[in-house]
Amino acid sequence: MNPVSGRAPAPLLRRILRQGKYESLTMIRNGEQLILAIVLPLLALIGLTVTPLLDGLGGSRVNVAVPGILALCAMSTAFTGQGISTGFDRRYGVLRFLSTTPLGRTGLIAGKILAVLAVLCLQIAVVAAVALPLGWQPEPSGWLAGLGLLALGAAAFTALGLLVAGTVRPEATLAITNLLWILLGALGGIVIPAERLPALAQSIVHLLPSGALGMAMREAFLHGTLNGSAALILLLWTAVAGFAAIRWFKWN
Structure with missing residues (x-):
């Protein structure tokens, strides 16, 4: 019972839905987060489709690029956006x-x-709306695996974002999440496949949440297959980062 109004609080599910709606609208209305979540991934998509960087990887440029861009969207919203x-x-x-x-x-x-998850759905719709006219032809059988992997990747990156946000100062969170977004986006195997990275990076990117998600997304949408080892890596990152966030998160 609420001692001020004399009424019982709303059911937990309704409270969660209202908070989720509030958080979603806040993210969408924030110009900086909108640039990070929508504009930069779209610029990366267009850049990859007009350059030969992804040639020779088993598909057209746009077909190879889009799965990585969707994975980048998940990292942008779940890790950098939520962390900040x-x-x-x-x-x-x-x-x-x-x-x-x-x-x-x-x-x-x-x-x-x-x-x-709500913002990620919006990102998927926007990326698809831009990619389809560019010639994107995803493997139909890969949609189920791809969407599941995106949700799993979002969980892993949300846990990591909350871990950073709950353990360091806000100014440091801003610097850390933006720096990691750049490093993982460029060298973490999420947008650019490991085959195009330096030899040293190739040996470790598959163990990173970025590399695992990027590789699994490409296999899903290019070949219609589920990479079980990559999904397991994402599950491990979610569990470890989630436990650490619960254990060391500071609420003030």
Whole structure:
């Protein structure tokens, strides 16, 4: 029972849905996050389709590029976007306040995950709307695996983003998440396949969440297959980062 209004709080599911809606609208209305989530991936898509960087990888340029761009969208929203927004919510006391409301800590985290998935759906629609006129022809049988892998990758990157946001200062979160976005996007195997990276990078990118997601997405949409080892790596990253975030997350 709410002592102020005299009414019981809404059911947990309704609270989570409302928080997810709020988080989603906040992300979409934020110009910087919109650039990170939509504009930069689209620029990367166009750049990869007009340059020969992806030639000779078993498909047309756009067919090879789009799965990596979708994976980049997941990393942009779940890791960099959520990391930065959560870090500054923590700095201004928003997290501390919300964790004491009927929403609770569990509802708050669930709402953030829901927001990531909602924005990711929007990103998929926008990328597909641009890629299809460019000649993208995904393997129809790969959609189920591809969407499942995107959700799993979003979970892994959300856990990593919350871990960073909950353990370091907001200014450091901003620097760390943006730097890792650049490094993983360029050298992490998420957009550019490992075959096109330096020999040293090739030996480790498959163990990174970026490399595992990028490789698995390309196999799904190019060949219609599910890469079980890559999915396992993403599950391990989700479990380890999630446990660490729960263990060391600071709400104030």
